[in-house]
Amino acid sequence: MYKTGEIISNRCLKGDYYQVVFYAPEIAAKAQAGQFVHVQIANMSANILRRPFSINNTDPVNGTVQVTYKVVGSGTEVLSKLSAGAVCDLLGPLGNGYKLPADDEIPVMIAGGYGTAAMFMISKLAKNKGILLAGARSDADLILLEDYAALGCEVKAATNDGSVGVKGFVTLLLDDILKNPAPGAKYRFYACGPTPMLMATGQMLCAADRADGELSLDHVMCCGVGACFACVVKVKDGDSFRYARSCSEGPVFTAGEVYYEN
Numbered sequence: 001m002y003k004t005g006e007i008i009s010n011r012c013l014k015g016d017y018y019q020v021v022f023y024a025p026e027i028a029a030k031a032q033a034g035q036f037v038h039v040q041i042a043n044m045s046a047n048i049l050r051r052p053f054s055i056n057n058t059d060p061v062n063g064t065v066q067v068t069y070k071v072v073g074s075g076t077e078v079l080s081k082l083s084a085g086a087v088c089d090l091l092g093p094l095g096n097g098y099k100l101p102a103d104d105e106i107p108v109m110i111a112g113g114y115g116t117a118a119m120f121m122i123s124k125l126a127k128n129k130g131i132l133l134a135g136a137r138s139d140a141d142l143i144l145l146e147d148y149a150a151l152g153c154e155v156k157a158a159t160n161d162g163s164v165g166v167k168g169f170v171t172l173l174l175d176d177i178l179k180n181p182a183p184g185a186k187y188r189f190y191a192c193g194p195t196p197m198l199m200a201t202g203q204m205l206c207a208a209d210r211a212d213g214e215l216s217l218d219h220v221m222c223c224g225v226g227a228c229f230a231c232v233v234k235v236k237d238g239d240s241f242r243y244a245r246s247c248s249e250g251p252v253f254t255a256g257e258v259y260y261e262n
Contacts, residue, residue, distance in 0.1 A: 003027055005039075005090040008064060010082055016071040017114065017143050018080050019056070025063030027092050031055050033121035034097030034192075034216055034252045037065065040089035041079050051075045052221045052247070054118035054192070055093060056144075065090075068117035068144065094225065095251050098214050101188040103127040110174050110201050111135065112193020116144040118216055119192055129153040131177070135170025135197065139163040171200050178208045189213030189255075202255040211256030221247045234259035 005022030012018050027037060038050040057066040071080050082088075100122065101107045107130030109119040116134055123129050129152040136142045137160045145155050156173050157165030166172055170193075181187065189210055191201045198215045205213035219231040225248060232243035233250065241259035244250065 003090045003092075005037075005065065005088050007082055007084050007086045007088065009084055010080070012080070013068065013143055015140050017068065018071065018076075019066060019068045020079065020082075022065045022067070022088065022090065023063055024065045024090055025060075027055075027090060028058040028060045028063050028065050031058045031065065031093040031121075032097035033100065033125060034118060034214075035093040035095050036118075036218075036251065037067065037090050037092035038094060038221065039067075039079075039091075041075055042082055042086045042088045044075065044078055050091065050221075051079075052094075052218070054216075054218070056117040056120055057124065058121070068114060070114055091225075095247060096249070098122055098190055098216070098252050101126050101128065101130070102186075105186045105188040106130050108133065108174075108177060108187050108189050110170055110189065110191040110193070110197075112170060112197040113137075113141050114143055115192035115194075115216070116148070118218070119190055120144060120147065122190055123148055123151050123153045131156065133158070133170050133173040133177075134165075135159070135173070135193070136164075137161065169200075170197065171204060174201060174204060178204065178210070190216075192216040192218070199258075199260060202258050203260055205255040211254060213255040214252050215255055215258060216251045217246050217253055217258070218251050219246045234261075 005024040008021040010020040053067040056068040110133045131154045132148045135158045158170045217233045221231040231246045233246050234241040235244045235257045236259050
């Protein structure tokens with residue numbers, strides 16, 4: 001699973017958001033929607049911990065793996081400055097991804113911030129390109145909406161400040177679909193984003209008898225292979241809970257599996 005990944009391109013999408021394309025044909029051939037790569041960033045030999053990144057897209061023909069990321073710390077800061085030709089060490093594809101919708105199902109993808117990156121391959125691979133519900137603090141944090149639209153996906157947005165779409169949380173858009181489904185529509189729900197948003201989404205899906213909806217519970221991961229137990233999340237275990245390793249048992253869990261604190 002250890003592969004080198006030569007950077008083909010690394011560009012700024014907007015603000016602090018970047019997109020890097022690695023040449024990693026073995027990973028590109030196997031990657032599924034919702035999986036991730038664990039990256040040892042070049043020029044950071046003093047930092048032994050890898051960084052996990054959702055796989056945004058792949059091109060198995062050309063052998064490329066695309067990652068969309070936000071500069072949030074020293075690691076992503078260094079990554080954003082790497083140019084074509086630099087080589088990173090990649091571990092992947094890792095984790096359990098999303099189950100793709102059946103041909104007669106409509107995928108509804110609920111994204112918070114750059115959660116849009118992790119679910120892009122659902123729309124890309126699905127027969128019905130579905131509906132993207134994208135939420136963010138403001139327009140500055142909405143990314144990849146044009147990419148989804150180019151696939152033929154219906155795109156709806158919600159922002160905290162009302163700069164784009166509905167003013168408020170993305171769960172407002174989800175609530176509307178749950179209460180006012182299109183006649184005869186067979187929806188399948190997916191989500192990725194900040195933990196509070198995922199917990200609210202999961203509880204809404206369970207209350208609507210859609211516990212089969214899938215949530216990507218991304219957490220900070222040290223090893224990425226289930227050895228260190230640093231990325232555990234609570235899942236149901238009878239009337240109580242147990243800790244599941246999000247890197248190896250997830251990151252994707254059904255809404256019905258997740259243990260909610262309230």
